[in-house]
Every structure is written in C-alpha cells, then in structure tokens.
Amino acid sequence: MIRPFKHHTPTISPGAFIADTAVVIGCVSIGELSSVWFNAVIRGDRSRIVIGERTSVQDCSVIHSDREHDVNIGNGVTIGHGCVLHGCTVGDDVLVGMNTTVLNGARIGSGSLVGAGALVTEGTVVPERSLVLGIPGKVVRGLSDDEIEGIKRGADVYVALAGDYR
Numbered sequence: 001m002i003r004p005f006k007h008h009t010p011t012i013s014p015g016a017f018i019a020d021t022a023v024v025i026g027c028v029s030i031g032e033l034s035s036v037w038f039n040a041v042i043r044g045d046r047s048r049i050v051i052g053e054r055t056s057v058q059d060c061s062v063i064h065s066d067r068e069h070d071v072n073i074g075n076g077v078t079i080g081h082g083c084v085l086h087g088c089t090v091g092d093d094v095l096v097g098m099n100t101t102v103l104n105g106a107r108i109g110s111g112s113l114v115g116a117g118a119l120v121t122e123g124t125v126v127p128e129r130s131l132v133l134g135i136p137g138k139v140v141r142g143l144s145d146d147e148i149e150g151i152k153r154g155a156d157v158y159v160a161l162a163g164d165y166r
Helices: 145-165
Strands: 023-030 041-051 062-064 071-073 084-086 130-133 138-142
Touching: 062 071, 071 084
Parallel strands: 023 041, 041 062, 041 071, 062 084
Antiparallel strands: 130 138
C-alpha cells in the first residue's frame, strides 16, 4: 500500500518493486531497482526517508523517521528480514543483517556489514568498511575487498529477484 500523509506522497521510481503487503507512507523516496518486500513498513510520517538505488528492504522490516532525524539509506544496501531502522543513515553497499536495530542518529559507513541481531545504539558512528557485531554493536574488524564484493553480489541477487516479481 502506498499512502500519502499530510501533503506528502511517496515517490517511487518506476523500476522499483513494492510487494503488495508492504506499506509505504508519507515523505518517502525510493530509488530505481530498489525493492520493498512483504510486510515491510516504511513510515515517513515524522520526517523524510530517502532510499537509494538497488537497495532491498526485506520482509517485516520497519523504517521510521523521527522529527530530528531523517532516514537516509544509500545505494546497493541490503536490509535483512525483520530489521528496525529508526532515524539513521546507512551508506552505500552495506549489509544490515536480519533482526538488527539501528537507532536515531546512528551512521553506518559505506561498505560495512552489521551482523544479524545487532543493536546499533543512538548516535553511534560506524566507520566505512567495518564489521559490527553484538548488543550493543561494536566494530570488531575491517572488511576485505572480497567481503565488500560479497555485499554487492547480495544486492544484485535482490535486484534480480525483484525483477522476477514485476
């Protein structure tokens, strides 16, 4: 469902895929070849949410902005099943593992991987090319070029899968 809220209507690129049970509300922009999967909710009712190109928001994830914190998600990002992203910024080519929570003001640098079930607390800044694990999420090491290429390949898988659904 695509729903306006207080004079803001979501802007969705023609090549994006929005599953029929996904909900996109308000001040939201979704880029080309991105996908929003079943039962995901993207709620731009407090401030702006911008999702780049080739980014997947997988099943049952919730993305919500806050008055003081827009949400900005880069290109080639994979947001795993059941994640909560609230008022945060995610760089390009990032994998946010399943059931991860990223809170207000947090910034995930490009080329990073946030492991499944992690909690990235309010205001945390994750450098580029980092592996983040745990509760609270901590940088445990950097990522290799091969690992970052794996993140990019994972994004490609969801671009192709979304094409099969269109």
